[in-house]
Amino acid sequence: MECGQIEEEEIAEKYVTGGLSEIEQADFEEHFLDCERCFAQVQLWQDMQAVSRRPRSRLRWMAVLAIAASLVMAAGVVWLRQRRAPQKETARSTAPAARSRDLAALAEFTPPRYLRPSWRAAGQTSFDRAMERYSRGDYRGATPGLLEATNADPTNSAAQFFLGICYLMQGSDKQAIARLNRTIALGESPELEEAHFYLGKALLGQQDVSGAAAELRNAIALDGPRRREEQSLLRSLGKVCPAP
Numbered sequence: 001m002e003c004g005q006i007e008e009e010e011i012a013e014k015y016v017t018g019g020l021s022e023i024e025q026a027d028f029e030e031h032f033l034d035c036e037r038c039f040a041q042v043q044l045w046q047d048m049q050a051v052s053r054r055p056r057s058r059l060r061w062m063a064v065l066a067i068a069a070s071l072v073m074a075a076g077v078v079w080l081r082q083r084r085a086p087q088k089e090t091a092r093s094t095a096p097a098a099r100s101r102d103l104a105a106l107a108e109f110t111p112p113r114y115l116r117p118s119w120r121a122a123g124q125t126s127f128d129r130a131m132e133r134y135s136r137g138d139y140r141g142a143t144p145g146l147l148e149a150t151n152a153d154p155t156n157s158a159a160q161f162f163l164g165i166c167y168l169m170q171g172s173d174k175q176a177i178a179r180l181n182r183t184i185a186l187g188e189s190p191e192l193e194e195a196h197f198y199l200g201k202a203l204l205g206q207q208d209v210s211g212a213a214a215e216l217r218n219a220i221a222l223d224g225p226r227r228r229e230e231q232s233l234l235r236s237l238g239k240v241c242p243a244p
Helices: 003-008 011-016 022-032 036-082 087-107 126-135 139-152 157-169 173-185 192-205 209-221 227-240
Strands: none
Touching: 003 011, 003 036, 011 022, 011 036, 022 036, 022 139, 036 139, 087 192, 087 227, 126 139, 126 157, 139 157, 157 173, 157 192, 173 192, 192 209, 192 227, 209 227
8 A cells, every 4th residue: 555545545543443454454444554644544544533432422421311301391291181191102212211321331341451471571572562552551552563563463462462452542443343253253362252242342342242141151151260250241231231
């Protein structure tokens, strides 16, 4: 890829919003790792997306509250005219808002810690340097090094997993989901259980209840150290969204 093509086709924006195919994404990553101009575009779009989420979220909740208020008022008018209790109608009106709010709470998470193996010296590779930034909470700064590590070795499950977490922490859910799926596709690895768990969290953030439940079941089946937490989350999800 060349810079002119990237700007003309808005590749950086599509990369951040998940609009590229896997081949296009890999080609673009290979380019912008060595191009400060295009890397700056990626960072700009990631910042814009992260910032725009919060206002949209606030506006969305304000809209929900406004709609709920208008429905309550309408129900009151019906009651006055027809002498009927509006409780059932009000409950149906507010149920989607409550469900969405509960799912958002279940989607919250703390990023996993990285413990450097004792046999690895600090700062040896791009992965090591990236994970030093990750450990300091610099998820944006860790991203380029993890991209470089995954491009150099796509089978590096740790690099794929922590790159997914970095994207998740930056609000790039679609890219996070893609990287966590790649981690899982690699098969048995130290990151496998957590990849299922955090993929479930990412899908909850996308309101994909069935997908999140499936990932939690996959994580539980591995009988790892997070088993109780995963079981508790799955039970809570069942209460918020009972099976029909």
